[in-house]
Amino acid sequence: MKNSVKITTFSRILDLFYPCYCKGCGKFGYVFCHRCYFYNSRYNPPFSTKNDEDFNQILVSGLKEGVLEELVKDYKYHSRRHYAPVFGGILNETIKRVGELGEKTVIVPLPTALKHIRLRGFDHIDAIAREFSRLSGFPVLKVLERAFDTVQVGSSNEERKKQARRAYRVSREDFERFLDNFSEVDLRKTHFLLVDDVWTTGASMRAAGKVLKGELIRRGIKLKDIKISAIVILKNNGYEFN
Ligand SMILES: [Zn+2]
Structure with missing residues (x-):
């Protein structure tokens, strides 16, 4: 963990000096300028x-193509943490x-694999969730945890599904802490919005949604009252969600 803290500090310093140019048109001082955003x-x-x-x-912000895809790739694979506010x-x-969510929505970030956090020097989903919350x-509501630390990339579709089903669990301690901090939250009226960066097969989102649903049922929330939605920045081509 010590090592990952060091990397984090170092990349923060780099961020301050890293010159940014719009990913779409190259305009200096922007990650994604207004013109390119609207285009x-x-x-x-x-x-x-x-x-x-x-x-x-x-909810999907866009198809996995063009400038949006480039931004996400850069953010994840080149540790451009300063893109988080853009996302x-x-x-x-x-x-x-x-969106059709209502005011009583809470954001639930999907937990990132520890291996990826160490590699990038920061938790890329957590950073997006915080900016989105702001x-x-x-x-x-940061209560989902990885039950074990496997990484899905490269696995077959069936394997991904199988892995995903066992991948998540709820931290009850964190759930209690959240409810203590946000005493106005009524779980029966809350819309839970799971956040991830990319929808590939949907296996992670679906597995995380099921784990959260199970926890809400355990807490006495009736199935008909449970509202869980999902949001991602990118989805692979096509409008089917399976
Ligand atoms: Zn631009």
Whole structure:
């Protein structure tokens, strides 16, 4: 853990000096300038589905292509932590445009593999969730944990599903702490919004949703009152969600 803290501090220092140019047009001083943002959201607009068995709504900021895809790749694989506010803004625009969540929403970030946090020097989903929370005003309920630390990339579809089903668990201690801090939260009226960066097969999201649902049932919330939705920045091509 000590090592990962060191990397984090070092990348923070780098961020301060890292010159940023718009990923779309190269304009200095922007990660994603207004012009490119509006151009992208016109040609690769956010969309959602409501006909899903696991979620009330699945919200997607755009298809996995073009500048949006480049931004996510850079953020994840080149540790550009200063992109996090851009993604927070993109998710916030997505819920404004296609979301049907209501005011009593809480953001639930999908937990990142520890191996990836160490490699990147920061938790890329947690950083997005915090920026998204700052802009939307929705609190972050960070209760999902990885039950074990496997990484999905490279596994077959069936294997991914199998792994995902056992991958998550709820930290009850963190759940209690959240409820202590946000005493106004009524779980029966809350819309839970799971956040991840990319929807590939949906196996992670679905598994995380099921674990959260199980915990809410355990806490006495009736199935008909449970509202869980999912939001991602990117989805692979096509509008099917399986
Ligand atoms: Zn631009």
